[in-house]
Amino acid sequence: MKAVYTMNSTKWFFLPVFVLMQIAMAYAQEPYQPAGVVSNPVVEARWNYYRDYGQATELLREIAEAHPELCSLQSLGQSTGGREMWVMTITDFSTGDSDAKPGFWIDGNVHANEIQSADVVLYTAWYLTEMQAHSEFVRRLLAERVFYLLPMLSPDSRDAHFHEPNSSSSPRSGQIPIDDDRDGLFDEDPDDDLDGDGHITQMRKADPNGRWVEHPDYPNDLIRAEPDEPGQFLRLGSEGIDNDGDGMTNEDGDGYYDPNRDYAWHWQPGRIQRGAYRYPFSVRENRLAAEFVMAHPNIAGGQSFHNTGGMILRGPGDPEDSFPYDDIRVYDKIGQVGEEMLPGYAYTVTSEDLYAAYGTVKDWLYNMRGALSFTNEMNSSFNYFRRENEGDWMGSREDQLQFNDLLLFGEGYVDWQEYDHPVYGRIEIGGRKKTWGRQPPSFLLEEECHRNMAFVLYHADQLPLVEIQQATIRESGTGKWVVEATIVNRRLIPTRLRVDVERHITRPDHAYLLGDGFNVLASLWSDEQFFEYPREQWPRPEVAEIPRIAGNGVVYVRWFVSGIRPTGVAVSSVKGGADERAID
């Protein structure tokens, strides 16, 4: 049968189409992969917007369904308002008991208005699960470590920020009703969205006797009049009216309590620490999180996310407190690397450079759970124009207004609009929208998330990891065996931090023999190989109890054994993992 390729018109049409299809299919199988995350993830996700509780829940569920071999989703229980407290565990489940691996804890959004602090945790969950198959670093990290992610510590207030009128600074509190002004009524006089635009902005009144004037270049802004300059406006405060007729305006809104002053280390009551609630973990959401952390003593590192200002914070938060020098050196190493990968962020000590803060998450994680913990205040104003600027945590006034003009095209502010106020008469309402300021605009969010995640992964990679470098055996000459093992920790962070050792938070590292039919008569361990000043393990010499293995440290163990020759040596560290090795 001869091949039929006649040159009639129909066949002429199909041949080029066929060829083009082949080329197209070849390209579809090999998408162009940028550096960063893959362009064709299993779970599609954009990172230029903020997810409310429902959307975050949906994403977490999608990730868990798509990657069951790498992550599992659980709820710790319900918040005060009935929302689930999601925790996602991420690790390579095929490489051993996940809770025996060194653990890393990440929490976000304890302050609900600090909304990007949840999205960065979601980004981390998505990135780790998507990149495990494509990145050797991520593959190794998930084999060696387990991550516990809690994206929304205050889910009720997160939804309140999203869906109720608020500013970028509210609600910081949770949603338990509290009678802030002690008048017998609860939350009866919050801010009021008088113009119904969904943002709590500012009120001003035209008044030549007022001492505020419009900024010459930026009409959205009010600045103080110079002493020799006539004024134009009175500033009347945040949008609102005196709902309860007590002469005070907006004095009793959501809460007020600060969920990040509810943790146990150096907790202080409200008269010393503003916003403290009744006693540690008296806020339900915090209690659920704390119970999970306490049930996972393998957690060796922690990260809390907040905004704003561009800081990598370590404790102490109590000015009278001090951390051991040992542990500070480890903090410093990691903090300095953080400053490199987060331009515009400063590694800072809370009580020294920021303010006194009693009862915070990171201080509890470190001081009472023995986990090296940071808080990142996300969003540096450095990011507006990649230049240092004078100003507070949100940057200089000029930088913010210029950014609004040139890069947001003016959308960042509500223009002044007239309003008839029941007390103040004809006023104007306007000001910054709640949707940016403390949190970045859409196009800066993904970078923010990635850089902060990278800091977390760097820290996680420094968690302790025990390894038996060598295990040998010899005869004693008196009818007994002498087994010796060299056990190392090749990471920056010791198997137990100094506070862990001093306060007995977790047990010492255990080194023991494998096999059957032998009897351990004595054991010694030493931090130098010549056993010049060893310590004897007594009672129970079978398990050498080693206080800790330092960062890039080593310990030597020697067992005197009678009976059948042991087959191997094992080491088990609560926060440093485990290892086994057959005796050479």
Next chain:
Amino acid sequence: MELHIGRVVTLGAALVALGSAATPPSAAAVPAGYPDYDHAMQQLRELAQNERAELFSIGVTATGAGIPVLIVGGDGHDKVPAIAVVGDTGGAHAGVPTVIGMARELLDRLDQPAQAELPAELAYYFIPLPSPDAYSRLFEQPPAERQVNARPADEDFDFLVDEDGFEDLNGDGLITLMRVARDGGSQRTHPADSRVLISADAAKGELGEYDVFSEGVDNDGDGLFNEDPPGGVDFSRNFTFNYPYFQVGAGPHQVSEPETRAVADFLFDHPNIAMVLSFSPEENLAHPWKPGDTKGGQRTGIDGRDEPVFDHMSKLYRELLPEESGVLDAPDPDWGEGSFVEWAYFHYGRWSLAARPWWPAEPPKSEEEKTPDSAEVGSEQRDDSTEPIEDVGNRGKDDLRLLAWNDYASAGRFAPWEAVDHPDFPGKLVEVGGFSPFADALPPAEKLPELASLHTGLLLELAGLLPKLKLELADQEHRGDGVYRLEVKAINLGYLPTVSALGEESDLLYPLQYTLALPDRAQLLDGRLRSRLSPLAGGGGSQTIIWLIDAPDGGEVMITIYSPSVGRAELTLNLNESGVHDE
């Protein structure tokens, strides 16, 4: 554990060698007649049948025991000032039957108001058993001196839990002490009574003869004895003021236990509570608290402005105590760590008063009676003129007192030293003996009714000190055409200020609020319809409120001042042509 080491210093024994007349030991720590948990609950249920009283459970312990509150005050109890009365906060077991007895007596008195002057409009919250599982340890077989709840705890930091408890080596049904003879040991006998052991002071040339431990064997082979028995967390180490982080008995963190959370939440949920009266060895009525400054952000004493109040209450308490009470001789307690009593003042911001329910009294001295001080016990007749007793200072003083009372009352609280074979000390002389658990804290059951009466009297006296509010028209003026100026004084005629200094700082209590109700068509020209008053000092402290009212038709104005923890006062005034008049 801390408590036990403390006992080691001072306990003693009947001296076997010289054939003393030893007091027979009793086989139970708890005197007959004390209610156990079930009996206590039964008594509370009976009291709740009174229509003024209601019984609630505010929480459940790890063993499933409910934590009861008996509320006396009827509906609306949370709108009037209240006093919380808390029983055994730790080491004060007699507080349980005492608080139940106080509730009973109070209800009796309320049922016959003519017979007694009772402060008006008060509610009472009786919490006799804040830590039921700790109380129930007294009824264990054998009982030991432990006041912790049922939470398993690693008390010796060896990461084993509850692995080394007590053993009753001499089978007397009690956990006491054991002493091991050893030259150079830490303890020696007291020269005045060889039953008592005291520390040996090497600087004075004393050589010790014994090491002392609690009764038991070293179950985990670590060289320590009974250092990690079953349980637990001490109710009075688990609160937020001066919390002892990582110490034995303190729990994993502040307010970690169902017992402490239940009581704390109940107290927070009732802002009308003005005062807390508790029973505890950490008392402040026999030894009133003193002021101190702030070190490292932490207060070391009460606020100086509250000192007169604590002194006054201590004076009242001393006057109420019968002469034969031994409570004033009990040692001055140290500042607690994580204690409930201090939390109630320093963090909860209320007047917090605490009493030791009982302390063994000094027996009456007489010529015929032998007392330990005459040093005739177990010895041959001594010639007092030739041998003075060695002076060991205050060492053993409290134990001597307890023994004196024990012998006088034939209370059977002391087990004579008795040799046992001890597996951890082969070939050594080991003797078991000493005081029964909580020997100095448990009055005989027949004393309990009088203690309930005594403390009910105390409760009512304290209640009588609470603020009494009054409103008075201080000045008034009709300016004509229906414009009136009113000056009204809010006065506190009670002894106590409306809030303590710490209470004011705490921002937990409701300040006094005033409201003004105007007649029809009236307008306020100056002043507020509603605002708050400053705290009012006791004994006539006052604040003046001024209004300027435009009331063309005259009429009635009503002024109210109120705070749930202070009380209420009202004043109705009539505005007419001739001025403002009190109705």
